[in-house]
Amino acid sequence: MKAAVLSSAPGKLDFEDLILDEPGPHEVLLRTAAVGLCHSDLHYIDGTWSTGLPEVLGHEAAGVVEVVGAEVTSVRPGDHVVSCLTAYCGNCAYCLTGRLALCENNGELRKRERPALSRADGSSVGRMGGLGAFAEHMLVHQNAVVAIDPAMPLDVASVLGCAVITGLGAVFHGAKVRPGATVAVVGCGGVGIAAIQGARLAGAAKVIAVDIQKSALDKALAVGATHAVDAYSGDPVEAVRTISGGGVDYAFEVIGSRHTAEQAFSMLGRGGTATILGMVPDHTPIQIKGSDLFFDEKKIQGSFIGSNRFPVDIPYFVDLYLQGRLHLDDMISLRLPFSKINDGFDTLRGGGVTRIVLDMSLEQS
Known part of the structure; x- marks a missing residue:
């Protein structure tokens, strides 16, 4: 072969x-x-x-x-x-x-x-x-x-096994986003777009997309983001905190760099959770304020391939797609x-x- x-x-x-x-x-x-x-x-x-x-x-x-x-x-x-x-x-x-x-x-x-x-x-x-x-x-x-259901086109189904299950899984299983919450997604490539859709499906009130490319932000708005932040046009942390009224409940980092992981944590409001989906290179320390962890009860966590249960998750995502709810x-x-x-x-x-x-x-x- x-x-x-x-x-x-x-x-x-x-x-x-x-x-x-x-x-x-x-x-x-x-x-x-x-x-x-x-x-x-x-x-x-x-x-x-x-x-x-x-x-x-x-x-x-x-x-x-x-x-x-x-x-x-x-x-x-x-x-x-x-x-x-x-x-x-x-x-x-x-x-x-x-x-x-x-x-x-x-x-x-x-x-x-x-x-x-x-x-x-x-x-x-x-x-x-x-x-x-x-x-x-x-x-x-x-x-x-x-x-999976044979009604699902196989070319579309292929993206379920990594990009989609990583993004949606991190929202549903890793962070467990609740209805009415505020969410920021840093990085709007394939996994980020999936995370944005997951936040929409979870009932988030505000979904803030952060990226440096206008095309990525436009795609994010088309699939469920309520706000878009151009990270090149100013401080994305301050922009997210302003839009969310003091910081988001959940932030997702989908790039894999120390800088954006620290930004995601800084975007949180009190009691918020930052979930790192991007693979930060080995031996790269992430620096955060200990007082934020303790006094503000903020959390930072990883989510490996969406903390998935793929035998259950993927057929569910196929159903969402066939119902027109997952784009x-x-x-x-x-x-x-x-x-x-x-x-x-x-x-x-x-x-x-x-x-x-x-x-x-x-x-x-």
Whole structure:
């Protein structure tokens, strides 16, 4: 099968013909239908983050089940599915208390006796997060996918597995935004746009979008933000505090920098909660005032891939989309064939896009 392989970083993806192993007892073989391009993938390509090489990246995908292992019970051939990085064991303390994203056996589920992907010379090729979605087929654990309503277009469904579940999940599960609350979202890319929609769906009274690009702010206003703050035109913290009447109840940071994480915390009113969705680089300290934590009861927390329960969350999000309540079509700025994957990442580097999706069906047209 054809796959886009990262062999050196910084670098680019090279197309190779790889050998795909047969599914194990708990594994599922999928035909990849569509894959979203995520900044996490770009960080690995550009060498900002390190990973084992060679590797097939890609983790935000939708596809169709072709073959299932002997002990697979959750899906069957022909099912339309969405993948998620947070494969879960279902037996550890985190899974049993509903915190599937923190499953302590996630890594164990990815281990195999033989490599899932290999080159003709027998050398193995890794799969990002046990998925490796930049390929014509994916071989994954059954607890890394969930079946969805076939009425859902697969190209749109692909963005559910990372951008949407991270943004909506952080609102619903991580922060637990309450009706009537005030919310600020710092960074209005794919995850930020999803968080804004989550805040709208949760019944927030004010949803304040913060970004440096007018196009991103316009998109935010179109999907549910009530106010927009251009972070280049002045102090975004003061602007948010003014709009909200003294500080928001919930702030979400969706960029992944120390500066914006500290800004999100500073935007809070008394008793507020800042949730960090962006991956702040390792060893980067975040500085906040201890008096704010104590006297004002402010909180700062992380939310890993939306603190998700994806087997339940993703079908729910599909229902919201099919009901017209969750707007996903406008989140996709560009659709490209698989062969144009490097062009897609060049576009992503340039900014100004919400999500780029590789539609595998375009290769056949």
